Amino acid sequence: MIKHHTDPSMPHSHLPFSPAVQVGNLLFVSGQASVDPTGQIVDDDFEGEMRRAVGNLEAILKHCGSGLDRVVKTQNYLADPKYRDQYNLLYPQLFRQPFPARTTVTKGLSGTLKYEIDCIAVVGEQ
Incomplete structure (x- = not known):
C-alpha cells in the first residue's frame, strides 16, 4: 500500500511533488531546502541553509512517525x-552514529539554494 503524507503543518513546496511517500515501513522524503513554512526560499549562509533544510526534513519525519535516528539513507546536494x-563538519552534528548511508552531489542545484537533502527512513516498529 502506498501512502502520500501531506499536511498543512509540514514544510511544503509550490512544486508538484509529495513531501513524503510511505511504502510499507519505508518513508521516502522529497528534497528539503532552506524554506520557510510558506515554501519561500530563505537565503542564508551555507550552515544556515543546511540546518534549516535538515530541520524541515526532521519536521516531516516526525509528522510521519519517524525521526533523524531512523534515517537509513540520505542524498545531499x-x-x-x-x-x-563545511558540510562534512556539520553532518555529524545533525546525524548521529551509526550514520545513515549517504550520497553527496556537488554542483547539483540551480538558483540560489546552497544545499538540499532527501532521505529514506523507517517508520513503525524497528
Whole structure:
C-alpha cells in the first residue's frame, strides 16, 4: 500500500511533488531546502541553509512517525564543491552514529539554494 503524507503543518513546496511517500515501513522524503513554512526560499549562509533544510526534513519525519535516528539513507546536494568541508563538519552534528548511508552531489542545484537533502527512513516498529 502506498501512502502520500501531506499536511498543512509540514514544510511544503509550490512544486508538484509529495513531501513524503510511505511504502510499507519505508518513508521516502522529497528534497528539503532552506524554506520557510510558506515554501519561500530563505537565503542564508551555507550552515544556515543546511540546518534549516535538515530541520524541515526532521519536521516531516516526525509528522510521519519517524525521526533523524531512523534515517537509513540520505542524498545531499551542494551548490558548489567549496561547501564540502563545511558540510562534512556539520553532518555529524545533525546525524548521529551509526550514520545513515549517504550520497553527496556537488554542483547539483540551480538558483540560489546552497544545499538540499532527501532521505529514506523507517517508520513503525524497528
